[in-house]
Amino acid sequence: MRIIVIGAGVLGVTSAWYLARDGHDVTVVERASRPGEETSFANGGMLHASHAEPWNAPGVVWQLLRWLGREDSPLLLRPGQIPRLAGWGLGFLRNSTRKRFEQHTAVNASLAVYSLGLLRDLRRETGIRYDEAGNGILKVFHEHEAMDKALHASHLMAPLGVRHSVLDPRQTVALEPALEEARHQLVGGIYYPDDESGDARLFTERLAALAADRGVDFRYATAVEQLRLDGGRFQAVETSSGPLPADACVLAAGNDARRLAGRAGVRLPIYPVKGYSVTLPLQGWSNPPAIPVIDDARKVVLTVLGDRVRLAGTAEFAGYDSSLQTRRAATVLRQAAGLFPSLGEHADGCEPAYWAGLRPMTVDGPPILGASPVPGLYLNAGPGHLGWTFACGCSHVVADVIAGRDPAIAMDGLEQRRFQR
Ligand SMILES: Cc1cc2nc3c(=O)[nH]c(=O)nc-3n(C[C@H](O)[C@H](O)[C@H](O)COP(=O)(O)OP(=O)(O)OC[C@H]3O[C@@H](n4cnc5c(N)ncnc54)[C@H](O)[C@@H]3O)c2cc1C
Structure with missing residues (x-):
């Protein structure tokens, strides 16, 4: 054909x-x-079946309202966008009931597990290289309530093939020693051994x-x-x-x-949800993690891609505007440096590459x-x-x-x- x-x-x-x-x-x-x-082009580089939950989790409406118009928040809804979101926005909220959220998480998790298996097959078949790493992904938490929610989702996904292990702060740092500088902030972590990372572009x-x-x-x-x-x-x-x-x-x-x-x-x-990434050279950073890390509270991800470090995060309802807003991009760097203070010092000494992109997000x-x-x-x-x-x-x-x-x-x-x- x-x-x-x-x-x-x-x-x-x-x-x-x-x-x-x-x-x-x-x-x-x-x-x-x-x-x-x-x-x-420059996404977070995470190949994470573990992150299969849709963003319209129960309670998302309160989170959106709490951060409404706040330029430094990880989830930003500009008041001017509310009329334009109209039908999609209402559908997004309608899909945030517990039942639908759990159904959609299961659909996404099955697809993601299947997809990562195919990616491994493709790698074997073609030998394709893309600064890939198979070290799993570590999610870290600052509050017990947030960790409990993530554990609930992880339990939902476990029968679908997303394995995880629960770690206390000591075990989290033992698994990823680069987190030593943030140990006092953490209540624990969840490690997903089958997740991977790599450069999508x-x-x-x-x-x-x-x-x-x-x-x-x-x-x-x-x-x-x-x-x-x-x-x-x-x-x-x-x-x-x-x-x-x-x-x-x-x-x-x-x-x-x-x-x-x-x-x-x-x-x-489908509605575009804007996000940012920051890419820095790895060389010169004294404390890079070997395992890609997701900071649940700061809504930021950090992964090493070959000789670079990629940070990504923020969600902004700003229509089809993909322009780079320095302040929002700097938020991603600041959030990551909150977890890895030495990263902030490293960034001061080099020229980070900033990027903005639009995630094509379905209503459910x-x-x-x-x-x-x-x-x-x-x-x-x-x-x-x-x-x-x-x-x-x-x-x-x-x-x-x-x-x-x-x-x-x-x-x-x-x-x-x-x-x-
Ligand atoms: C900040 C950020 C971080 C992210 N992090 C991750 C992550 O860690 N892990 C993950 O799994 N996903 C992540 N994503 C999501 C992921 O990057 C996207 O879902 C994915 O790249 C979408 O791929 P696509 O091929 O659908 O779209 P695109 O990559 O946008 O490709 C669509 C292509 O179609 C072309 N096109 C569009 N219209 C036309 C037309 N009319 N004629 C001809 N060509 C056209 C465009 O030029 C474009 O090249 C992230 C996204 C963002 C923004």
């Missing part, structure tokens, strides 16, 4: 890879001049090169303006360089998926995968804060659906039709 993939982010490139492996004739259309230039770029070797045609600097349907069926994509007809199309356009699908009459309730948490109401149009969209973790799983599932195979995981809660009820 001739298939067009829209977008060369981590989801689009993994889609192209699996589709080409199935023997399809694949063209990837990307508006940037190379792969991985948008949200997959390096992976995307290198997998795109491998896919091109396999015959995938990458058309860069080409924007898709709209999808053309004929008799309600997908027929072609209209691009800045003219129409490209195909038998099928996989929409992996990150934050533009909603607009493109919407113009074809397919509703994708899980991504939107597989068939759409338009025959020939398939969806690989809305991975939110977990797109790097989910990438191989999402894209394999979509390739399965196109091939008419049963995906290895249940599709309940992942398909677009959940929004048609």
